[in-house]
Amino acid sequence: MKAVRDIMSGEVITVGLEATVKEMAQMMVENRIRCLPVVDEEGRVLGVVDEEDLVHQDARVHFPTFIHFLESYIMLPTSLKRFEKELRQAVGATAGEVMEKDFQAVSPLDSVEKTATLMVEKDLEYVLVLEDERLQGVVTRSDILRTLAGG
Numbered sequence: 001m002k003a004v005r006d007i008m009s010g011e012v013i014t015v016g017l018e019a020t021v022k023e024m025a026q027m028m029v030e031n032r033i034r035c036l037p038v039v040d041e042e043g044r045v046l047g048v049v050d051e052e053d054l055v056h057q058d059a060r061v062h063f064p065t066f067i068h069f070l071e072s073y074i075m076l077p078t079s080l081k082r083f084e085k086e087l088r089q090a091v092g093a094t095a096g097e098v099m100e101k102d103f104q105a106v107s108p109l110d111s112v113e114k115t116a117t118l119m120v121e122k123d124l125e126y127v128l129v130l131e132d133e134r135l136q137g138v139v140t141r142s143d144i145l146r147t148l149a150g151g
Helices: 021-031 051-058 077-091 112-122 141-148
Strands: 035-039 045-050 066-069 072-075 126-131 134-140
Touching: 021 035, 021 051, 035 134, 045 051, 045 126, 112 126, 112 141, 134 141
Parallel strands: none
Antiparallel strands: 035 045, 066 072, 126 134
């Protein structure tokens, strides 16, 4: 059974907290990549910026949904969370401001099967490969497909 370390892309382009949205967009386009892990000086992963985070720069922000009930207004909690995320992404100028801190990661020793299952269950395009909080690589859907095809 293959392990993640056997199929991951080990040479990952990363950015620091101060990388600008323009710089990140250029890096993604030039390198044909979908995500940029954000790392600190010691190489620990702090978050990840993907295409969706940058696209929100040009998107409209949807204001929270309120429900009128018994002479009062109730804001839907999921609506507020979505609003906060969209607002942060719309006005953010650096990686630290637009990055997702809640990302999925696997170990280099995890099986490809376990990783593929995680990606399907969570509808993920990629997962970071971490060991001791440090980035070791990235596994994408393409990596999984190559493995299935015998490559």
